[in-house]
Amino acid sequence: MDNFFTEISLLIIVATALGIIARWLKQPSILAYVLAGVILGPHWLGIIKQPEFIATLSSFGIALLLFLVGLELNLVKLKAIGKPSLYLGIGQVLFTSIIGYIIIRLFGANAIAALYIAVALTFSSTIIIVKLLSEQRSLDSLHGRLAVGMLLVQDFLAILALIILAGFNQANGAALTSAILLTIFKGTVIVVIAYAASRWILPALFSRLARQDELLLLASVSWAFLFSIFASRIGLSLEIGAFLAGLSLAPLPYNLEISGKIKGLRDFFITIFFIVLGSQLVFSAIGGHYAALVILSLFVLIGNPLIVMLILRRMGYRKRTSFLVGLTVAQISEFSLILMALGFRLGHVSATDVSLVTLIGVITITISTYFITHGERLYRWLSPLLSVFELPSKIELTEAKGLTNHVVVFGYHRLGEHIVAALQKIGKSVVVVDFNPVAIKYLESQGIPCLYGDMNDLEIIEKTKINKASLVISTNSHIFDNLRLMQNLKIRGIKVPTYVTADTWHDARDLYAAGASYVIFPHYLAGVQFGNQLREMLMDPNRLLVDKTKHLTELEHRYART
Structure with missing residues (x-):
């Protein structure tokens, strides 16, 4: 027990130190946690002596991450995505998967491993992209709205991929088809159960528990783990159970409060997940796959943006918008790493495959951060070469x-x-x-x-x-x-x-x-305008109702046009 406590303590201390350095260097914290795993893992310092226990802890992080994704991925958000982002997200995932699969097969990978890696290369990190766009105050720009909508579509498709790929279970031929159909049937059953609980059981239960903060937190986590166990027992992955548990709680009025309470737990355990990934990196196994590492990294860094730009060109967007949206898919996601970890656990992919995708993640996340941060400057440099990604304007004044x-x-x-x-x-x-x-x-x-x-x-x-x-x-x-x-x-x-x-x-x-x-200067003008409006509201209480009604009408009008 003392040794286990020491291992966990050292993991957290080293991860924290590297996280501080990463923040100072303006790098994503995921890279710091993976590096901590590499340093403390069996292939370097060898401090991790009980990988099974630590891997179990990392499973809590995956479950809580997907629980929060389900909790925040409600129907209102899905409806607000808009057709352009919907078509873009589906098109990008489809074309990246097909092209990626062909490239990976050319390197000699078997069909199942190639499918896993190809799908892993399609997803981009919503957490990293939203953070970078927010820092640039670009979330509400055209390219920001398109990118975030596309990433929400990717998150939803990532969940579907986890469901379907979990059904392979090393089956082949006709058995493979049966396995997938059985998985879809099981998925349908558990979705119906989640819906029924969300509609008739959870509202009454959580309305009572919401009066005590600690009970609300414990009940939410318990619900996530209960559904994860149930999903695992019927042959699905625990990740799917956690996601559906979150989705079933999304309609409740307490979803934001639950999300806020669980994020700290998620961040702690997901850190351990990335450390475990780093500790499992087998650099010697990558020795014969450097060509694949370079080609696939370039495919994500350059190929993914080109695919997005071509789709947006077809949809009629200008080259600047297409370019800036394209940069947001120049890295792989935490979902990519979770997908590969699931495949390794099910015996579908090897440790080498997981190491390959993890290194692709390290490379692409690092480089794409600079791409997005300096996107406007890159656009000005490359603008003369990007005209091919823009249809001649058919609109005349x-x-x-x-x-x-x-x-x-x-x-x-x-x-x-x-x-x-x-x-x-x-x-x-x-x-x-x-x-x-x-x-x-x-x-x-x-x-x-x-x-x-x-x-x-x-x-x-x-x-x-x-x-x-x-x-x-x-x-x-x-x-x-x-x-x-x-x-x-x-x-x-x-x-x-x-x-x-x-x-x-x-x-x-x-x-x-x-x-x-x-x-x-919108912030200044908004302050002046609201100051005048507030004075009128206080002098005439009826003005509040008038302004609120007008505001809601305009919001509905705008929403109807998106």
Whole structure:
């Protein structure tokens, strides 16, 4: 017992130290935990003497991770994904799996191992991507919304992959088909049970338990483990049981509270899972597979983004959006590692296969972090080469003939919609430029003059008759885009009042220094607006109901268009 306590203590201490270094180097913590496993594992320091016990602890991490995925992956989120992200997610997984499978088979892998590895290469890390996009304040941008929606689709497909692959169980031929059908039947049964519990048992039970925090936490974890055990007993994986347990609790009003309480437990145990993965890395076994490691890593880093860009090209998106979304799939996911761990446990893949995918994860997660962080700079460098990923615009501004003294608005999402409405109310002619095909389709349906394109595309700028405009407004908050817009106007000698948008005080100051007529600073304006609105609400209580009703109506209107 003392030895086991010492092992766990050392694992946590070393993982923490490496995690601090990773944070300082601005690297994902997953890499630090895998490295801790490599250092403490049998192939280096050999401190891990009881791998079975530690591996059991890591299973708790997987179960809690999937429990939280189910808890947070409710039907409202799935409905809000939107068709573009849905088609993109399915298309990317399909094409990456097929191409990846062919490449892996060329390296001599058997069919089952090739299928596991190919599927593992399709999934990207939602946790890492959302964190990076959030740091860049890009979650609500067009490419951010497309990427997050696509990743939600991937998460859902990853769960399906865990269900289906668990049914292989080393069967072949006709037995394989029977095994998969039996697994689907068992999955259907357990889904029905989860639904029934969610509908008629859990609401009443948890409404009583919610009065005590510790009971709510224990009941939630117990439900996750109970369902995991049940799934395991009927021949499914414990991961599926944990996911369905979370999904059954998702409709409850306490789901956010449960999620918040369990995240700490999940983070602790999932750390042990990544340490175990690192400890199982067999570098000597990879010796004869360096070519596969390099080729498959390049496939994820370059091939995955190209697949996404081609799909988005087909859907009509501009090259900038396609490129930035493509960068978000240039790494594999924690789901990829869980999938390989499941395959190893079932005897479907070898330790070498697991080591190969883990190393691909280390390489691609590290490099793709820099890709996404410096995405805008990479786009500017590669932009001349990316025209092949953009269909020629079929949308022409037929209303531009004779257009003068109008207002050119770049970007309709968020601020743009309100600005256009306000300008139309005072009788101003408006031309909108946007690179979101959904926004353009809506504008056309409303009869609003619009152009599909990028604000710094010189051809697009000329089509807006910007030299005859009375005002230019950019709702794009990316400082480099706004600086380039003002530079393009200055070079062409176009003197027109230019309003641009900034997310930070620093950016606002730089835009003013560059010659902006006015900088729209949403946080400042929102504070001023709400201050005035709050004063009116306090003076007239009925105003709250009026404003709330108006707000809800507008939200429903926007939701219906997504």
